[in-house]
Amino acid sequence: MAQTYLHTMFGPRARALQAAAGSRASYARMEANAGDADILTTRELDFITARDSVYMASVSEDGWPYVQHRGGPAGFLRRIAGNRIGFADYQGNRQYLSAANLAADDRVSLFLMDYPNRRRLKLIGHASSSDDPADIAALMVPDYAAEPERAVVIDVIGFDWNCPQHITPRFTEAEVQRATRPLTDELARLRARVAELEGLPNWKD
Known part of the structure; x- marks a missing residue:
């Protein structure tokens, strides 16, 4: 776990439950030994660009969580610069729940899965969507038949690699x-x- 992820996701109640479960001491050491910032390295970026799907959670104006699945050819989710990643968002069922949520609260959480190798990367960040043709064109996948409606850009502030426990291999x-x-x-x-x-x-x- 990296520092920003730990300090963002571990609130007082989570720390209290960890203390009650006996795991707080180990997590406290992890927080103390973490680096200064969560910087996406080659390891994370290679994993991200190899994926062909992502689950993205956002929050509605009433505080309800909403999880959306987005996919495409491997590499559809890519690095733009630094800790900024993005993807071209293709037409779905026209409910526009994620787009509406991001207009009110830009915080998102992403799950990226590698089922064959039982690996999972979690990202948190601030997201925005754009219908500017230049932004969309920069994230389009060449020779992909679907037509994108918007570009989704995420500024990653934290990430966490999870253990393989309970991840069923799928191919x-x-x-x-x-x-x-x-x-x-x-x-x-x-x-x-x-x-x-x-x-x-x-x-x-």
Whole structure:
């Protein structure tokens, strides 16, 4: 855990519950030993740009949390500069809940999942949306068929890597195909060989 994430997310009640559960001392040491700021490094940026989906939570004007899923080709979520990341937001069901929430409160929390390797990165930051064509064009994914409606830009202030506990490995169709390609290639070779042998004259004749 990095410092900004710890000090932003650990409020008095969380610290009190940690104390009651016996975990406060270890978290206090983590807070004391954390760095000065949560700076996205190559490790985080490589993870972010390899993802093809993200879950983003925002808060409504009445204080209700709302979680939205956004996806696209791997790399649709990208670094703009420093700790600023963004993505082109494509047309959905036109409820515009996240867009409305961000207009009232720009705080967001993001979950990025790597199911095959059981890794999870959590980000917190301030987000804004823009319908400026230049902002949208800067975040568009080349050759992607969908048409973006807006650009969403997030200034990340904190992040946390989670342990793999309770993350069930899941695989995309492409990942399964890559993993089974040696077997399917061997099966095709054997089938071709069988067909070749079946076409030969019977040696007993």
